[in-house]
Amino acid sequence: MHISTITVIIGLSCLATSKSVPKATLQILDPIQLPTSTIASLGYNNTFLENLAARQNGDLLVTMLEDNSTLYYVESPGSGHTALTPIHHFSAASGLLGITETSEDTFLIAMHDFEKLITPIPGTGAIWEVRFTRKNSKEIKVRKVTDLPNAGMMNGITSVPARGSSGSGEQEEVAILVADSYNGQLIRVDSVTGYSEVVLDVPELHARPNATFPIGVNGVKIYNGHVYWSNFERSTMNRIAIDRNGYPLGSGTVSTIATIPEIQGIDDFVFDQAGNIWGMGDLDNNAFILFRGTDPHNEYSIYQSIAGGIGSLLLPGCTASTWGRGKNDKHILYVTTNGGMVSPVNGTIVEPAKVAAIDTSQFANHGV
Numbered sequence: 001m002h003i004s005t006i007t008v009i010i011g012l013s014c015l016a017t018s019k020s021v022p023k024a025t026l027q028i029l030d031p032i033q034l035p036t037s038t039i040a041s042l043g044y045n046n047t048f049l050e051n052l053a054a055r056q057n058g059d060l061l062v063t064m065l066e067d068n069s070t071l072y073y074v075e076s077p078g079s080g081h082t083a084l085t086p087i088h089h090f091s092a093a094s095g096l097l098g099i100t101e102t103s104e105d106t107f108l109i110a111m112h113d114f115e116k117l118i119t120p121i122p123g124t125g126a127i128w129e130v131r132f133t134r135k136n137s138k139e140i141k142v143r144k145v146t147d148l149p150n151a152g153m154m155n156g157i158t159s160v161p162a163r164g165s166s167g168s169g170e171q172e173e174v175a176i177l178v179a180d181s182y183n184g185q186l187i188r189v190d191s192v193t194g195y196s197e198v199v200l201d202v203p204e205l206h207a208r209p210n211a212t213f214p215i216g217v218n219g220v221k222i223y224n225g226h227v228y229w230s231n232f233e234r235s236t237m238n239r240i241a242i243d244r245n246g247y248p249l250g251s252g253t254v255s256t257i258a259t260i261p262e263i264q265g266i267d268d269f270v271f272d273q274a275g276n277i278w279g280m281g282d283l284d285n286n287a288f289i290l291f292r293g294t295d296p297h298n299e300y301s302i303y304q305s306i307a308g309g310i311g312s313l314l315l316p317g318c319t320a321s322t323w324g325r326g327k328n329d330k331h332i333l334y335v336t337t338n339g340g341m342v343s344p345v346n347g348t349i350v351e352p353a354k355v356a357a358i359d360t361s362q363f364a365n366h367g368v
Ligand SMILES: *[C@@H]1O[C@H](CO)[C@@H](O)[C@H](O)[C@H]1NC(C)=O
Pocket: 042, 044, 047, 066, 067, 068, 069, 070, 089
């Protein structure tokens, strides 16, 4: 599938709806399988890798939610000789969630103490910082940024882009936005002082009231002046404009940019250079793309599953992804999984959590 073909499809769908008020519709393309391989796996079943981020030297940091709060390191993920190596264990919590780089080689991580799987002990949320002391060293300094005792269960977190307008020179991030899946809120945390405040609480962030699996907002990313989020339980993608400090501009202006009934739960996601969204269908074991088109009323109108799927062990329980940042892997989408421990493949099959690599080189505008 080439980008030019997509443009043709978007053109046709514009013609078809040109007489009526445009409404978000979703076209489903046939699934494809991009080349996908496991680059490192944990040795035990019932392990859950929740999220990951790439360092500027290309190495990966991987957070574990089950069975403990270990931060793992993957050196040179594109090398073909890779392993998940523990780099730090957080004794103040029992499970790690979202991770984001706030300035070069400084990462923030969300965590809770868990009573059982995806059931945090109330009041135990915290954000910690991991800072590498030198560029090519694995030596880190760790500090708590803040407790978030009111958070229900944090999930994805993302950095508010630096405010510098020149586009060059030293970039300094000052804040993060945190998804609270159980309270249905976005929390803004000052990454230096730790000051926190709820900045958005709208139905699009919540699971439906009678949901059996009450995980609302899951992944959160900032792109092009908006904060975007996935709602796991509603299978939707949503956005709202933000100011340059990361504050949403009026809660009446949320839009649901895509509803994806084809999959049962949208976990974390990333953007590529062209603004396409690469998401994780956690309960359906698949990675997908929402292609960005040119119709402003229906910008994300085409869905395609691009790796894995129900019944497949390529990406069982895929949770999050990040683009390669090494010399030769910018076209690789690295993915974390929980091995299917929440929703076993075909009802019974699980495997150890892993990091997989999807080769996206057949698409034109991949990478960051
Ligand atoms: C954390 O879990 C992993 C995988 O089961 C295990 O290898 C490791 O020893 C555990 N670490 C701690 C500190 O409990």
